[in-house]
Amino acid sequence: MNISLNYLQETFKGQFEYALLDDLAKVGQQKIVPTGAYLIRPGEFIRSVPIIIRGSVKILRPDQEGREALLYYLGGLDACAMSLTCCLGSRRSEITAVAEEETELIAIPVDKVDEWLCRYSTWKQFVFQTYQKRFDNLLTTIDEVTFHKLDERLLTYLQKKVQSCQCRELTITHEEIANELATSREVISRLLKQLEKMNKLKLQRGKIEMVGA
Amino acid sequence: MNISLNYLQETFKGQFEYALLDDLAKVGQQKIVPTGAYLIRPGEFIRSVPIIIRGSVKILRPDQEGREALLYYLGGLDACAMSLTCCLGSRRSEITAVAEEETELIAIPVDKVDEWLCRYSTWKQFVFQTYQKRFDNLLTTIDEVTFHKLDERLLTYLQKKVQSCQCRELTITHEEIANELATSREVISRLLKQLEKMNKLKLQRGKIEMVGA
DNA sequence: CGGACTATGTAACAATTATCACGGAAAGCC
DNA sequence: GGCTTTCCGTGATAATTGTTACATAGTCCG
Numbered sequence: 001m002n003i004s005l006n007y008l009q010e011t012f013k014g015q016f017e018y019a020l021l022d023d024l025a026k027v028g029q030q031k032i033v034p035t036g037a038y039l040i041r042p043g044e045f046i047r048s049v050p051i052i053i054r055g056s057v058k059i060l061r062p063d064q065e066g067r068e069a070l071l072y073y074l075g076g077l078d079a080c081a082m083s084l085t086c087c088l089g090s091r092r093s094e095i096t097a098v099a100e101e102e103t104e105l106i107a108i109p110v111d112k113v114d115e116w117l118c119r120y121s122t123w124k125q126f127v128f129q130t131y132q133k134r135f136d137n138l139l140t141t142i143d144e145v146t147f148h149k150l151d152e153r154l155l156t157y158l159q160k161k162v163q164s165c166q167c168r169e170l171t172i173t174h175e176e177i178a179n180e181l182a183t184s185r186e187v188i189s190r191l192l193k194q195l196e197k198m199n200k201l202k203l204q205r206g207k208i209e210m211v212g213a
Numbered sequence: 214m215n216i217s218l219n220y221l222q223e224t225f226k227g228q229f230e231y232a233l234l235d236d237l238a239k240v241g242q243q244k245i246v247p248t249g250a251y252l253i254r255p256g257e258f259i260r261s262v263p264i265i266i267r268g269s270v271k272i273l274r275p276d277q278e279g280r281e282a283l284l285y286y287l288g289g290l291d292a293c294a295m296s297l298t299c300c301l302g303s304r305r306s307e308i309t310a311v312a313e314e315e316t317e318l319i320a321i322p323v324d325k326v327d328e329w330l331c332r333y334s335t336w337k338q339f340v341f342q343t344y345q346k347r348f349d350n351l352l353t354t355i356d357e358v359t360f361h362k363l364d365e366r367l368l369t370y371l372q373k374k375v376q377s378c379q380c381r382e383l384t385i386t387h388e389e390i391a392n393e394l395a396t397s398r399e400v401i402s403r404l405l406k407q408l409e410k411m412n413k414l415k416l417q418r419g420k421i422e423m424v425g426a
Numbered sequence: 427c428g429g430a431c432t433a434t435g436t437a438a439c440a441a442t443t444a445t446c447a448c449g450g451a452a453a454g455c456c
Numbered sequence: 457g458g459c460t461t462t463c464c465g466t467g468a469t470a471a472t473t474g475t476t477a478c479a480t481a482g483t484c485c486g
Contacts, residue, residue, distance in 0.1 A: 061355060061356065063356060069359045069360070081344075081348065084341075084344075085341065085344055085345040085348055089341065089342065089345050091345070094349075094352060117337070118330070128297075128301045131294075131298055131344055132298040132301075132304070135294065135298055135347075135348075135351075138352075139307060139308075139351075141355060142282070142284070142355055143274070145359050146274075146282045146358050146395045147282070147395060182360060
């Protein structure tokens with residue numbers, strides 16, 4: 001679906017110059033993907049760079065045994081750096097991207113991504129800012145895994161999820177959490193119970209309600 | 214120190230166009246840093262992007278308690294993506310970079326890094342390739358930490374070190390390894406002993422000789 | 427040679443995480 | 457309601473990693 005210029009102006013107010021918005025409206029494809037939809041899987045080629053307008057997308061890193069560790073979330077006006085490198089280097093994806101909720105995005109064709117780099121300084125800025133953010137995300141992820149214990153990691157995991165969903169009540173199973181933290185369901189269940197006793201959260205079947213800040 | 218055009222031509226044969234080499238020779242500062250020298254520390258600003266010509270540089274990620282986990286190594290013709298993002302966003306460094314051996318590099322002033330992006334397509338390629346490589350490095354690091362046990366990590370750590378040093382006999386203490394894998398010296402000593410019994414390596418004071426492929 | 431310092435070995439124990447083996451509770455479905 | 461499936465709780469036990477506490481051995485240097 002094509003996009004209206006007005007809509008883009010509102011969305012990217014102040015961030016992109018007019019001519020760029022104009023181009024964006026011409027070549028950008030608007031897509032709305034439902035919760036749970038896969039935007040990309042490992043091994044696939046990427047033919048366009050998505051910019052998230054609304055909703056959120058989680059980026060997972062798979063290993064050989066079917067586990068998929070969470071790397072980070074993409075939210076409003078984020079773009080995926082992986083897709084950038086993949087596009088500009090025409091390589092296959094090494095990650096999985098899944099819509100956490102209904103997500104609206106604009107897909108930019110590869111060749112435009114490159115072309116605009118030199119034409120629009122705001123686009124160049126955007127691209128490099130994207131790289132910067134993703135680098136930060138990965139570094140933070142590494143910090144978590146290398147320096148923190150599982151109970152802390154679980155807590156920040158849940159907190160990030162709350163942020164990304166804008167909602168204290170998370171609909172998620174212990175199994176799924178375990179997968180994204182690359183551990184086992186039993187361990188997560190135990191730690192969750194522990195956190196519940198500490199009044200950090202409340203457990204229900206398939207749901208976790210976060211308490212306090 | 215300034216650099217001779219001839220030298221650059223040899224070094225970047227086929228990778229950079231002539232005019233770019235010419236510019237590189239004009240504004241690039243050649244530096245030779247000794248083993249153990251810090252190229253950058255967390256919190257510092259970066260005023261130039263280094264391209265490694267010879268030698269190797271390790272990139273470490275510090276936490277609050279003084280530990281510094283190894284992220285990856287930079288080697289011949291690598292550039293640091295962190296420095297790129299730092300430069301282009303004028304942010305402080307979030308990592309430490311240390312010369313593993315005597316290392317020769319060319320420092321490119323920030324403004325040129327940006328300017329050349331649109332002027333020289335080979336430079337643009339180089340910059341994006343750099344981002345891509347660093348992303349890969351970080352993903353590999355994350356794989357290690359999330360999916361592998363310490364003994365495996367130790368082994369690949371040593372193997373990478375062999376690669377980076379081009380030498381089977383590593384001059385390193387258990388303490389240092391422990392630091393870079395974010396664990397304690399005793400644990401490393403134990404695992405090393407274990408690996409020695411499996412004939413994967415031979416231990417001497419301050420040295421580790423890797424055996425086999 | 428005699429400290430002083432650094433690096434390593436190692437036992438013993440604690441904490442954390444992983445696995446196995448269930449049982450039971452909730453939800454979905456005829 | 458009864459059956460099935462999914463999700464969760466939990467004990468028992470193992471494996472891995474972290475900590476404490478020393479002992480020993482090499483190196484440096486006077």
